Amino acid sequence: MQRIFMFDIDGTLTPARQRMAEEFIKFFLTFCKDNTVYLVTGSDHSKVLEQVPDEVLGLTSGVFTCSGNQYWEGESLVYEKEFKAPEKLFTYLKDKAEYSVCPVKTSRHIEERTGMMNFSTIGRNCTQEQREDYYHWDREAGERKQIRDWVKHMFPEIDCVIGGQISVDIYPMGCDKSQAIRYVKEKHDNAPITFFGDRLKPGGNDFPVYSAMNQESCAPLDIATPVENWQETMRILQEVYND
Ligand code: M1P
Numbered sequence: 001m002q003r004i005f006m007f008d009i010d011g012t013l014t015p016a017r018q019r020m021a022e023e024f025i026k027f028f029l030t031f032c033k034d035n036t037v038y039l040v041t042g043s044d045h046s047k048v049l050e051q052v053p054d055e056v057l058g059l060t061s062g063v064f065t066c067s068g069n070q071y072w073e074g075e076s077l078v079y080e081k082e083f084k085a086p087e088k089l090f091t092y093l094k095d096k097a098e099y100s101v102c103p104v105k106t107s108r109h110i111e112e113r114t115g116m117m118n119f120s121t122i123g124r125n126c127t128q129e130q131r132e133d134y135y136h137w138d139r140e141a142g143e144r145k146q147i148r149d150w151v152k153h154m155f156p157e158i159d160c161v162i163g164g165q166i167s168v169d170i171y172p173m174g175c176d177k178s179q180a181i182r183y184v185k186e187k188h189d190n191a192p193i194t195f196f197g198d199r200l201k202p203g204g205n206d207f208p209v210y211s212a213m214n215q216e217s218c219a220p221l222d223i224a225t226p227v228e229n230w231q232e233t234m235r236i237l238q239e240v241y242n243d
Pocket of ligand 1: 042162163
């Protein structure tokens with residue numbers, strides 16, 4: 001049975017919130033022509049269009065956005081889910097943005113997306129340099145881990161995970177990237193999947209993929225491959241999967 005390849009985008013195919021590198025595009029176009037490829041991201045569709053060139057998207061079988069709460073085939077929206085966050089959660093997040101001691105604050109702290117929300121104390125309108133600074137600060141300060149733990153504690157029906165560099169993703173429990181795995185499994189008659197992601201550890205936004213793959217209904221040949229960056233993704237694809 002033909003193997004299906006699924007890829008996270010930020011940190012796996014591209015640097016966080018940046019466009020795919022030319023060197024990788026060239027290689028990946030050929031890879032997509034020879035293989036069945038899906039993309040799975042926490043980001044929304046407009047960000048995917050900024051980061052992944054049309055020629056690559058045109059060669060994929062589908063793109064799961066908003067953590068699998070929205071699914072696209074080409075320019076057609078196949079399905080989408082809704083999420084109405086509790087008022088108390090909004091209040092907490094607004095307070096957190098106001099009283100956070102992170103070094104810089106900009107704006108757009110809460111981004112409501114289809115089926116989920118994204119929260120960032122520094123704000124999504126930060127510059128690339130501010131984004132890098134926050135990422136390094138947060139690695140020491142652990143602010144996002146603390147926000148994640150609080151949300152999960154206060155709202156047992158809601159999940160909160162760390163995705164990229166500056167934010168957390170929040171959605172109803174189970175409405176995560178595992179949805180993409182289940183959808184593809186059903187569509188391709190339980191074909192084996194190889195997934196690449198930079199956040200496959202518990203608490204990361206790719207971890208639900210790993211969990212879904214370890215359920216009995218999934219093929220034993222599924223592989224979740226952790227990577228540090230797109231360079232590592234490209235290297236593994238070249239070394240292991242380039243026949
Ligand atoms: O795809 C990974 C993450 O990319 C962005 O994260 P950040 O802006 O923090 O680097 C966000 O779109 C986030 O939702 C997404 O999970």
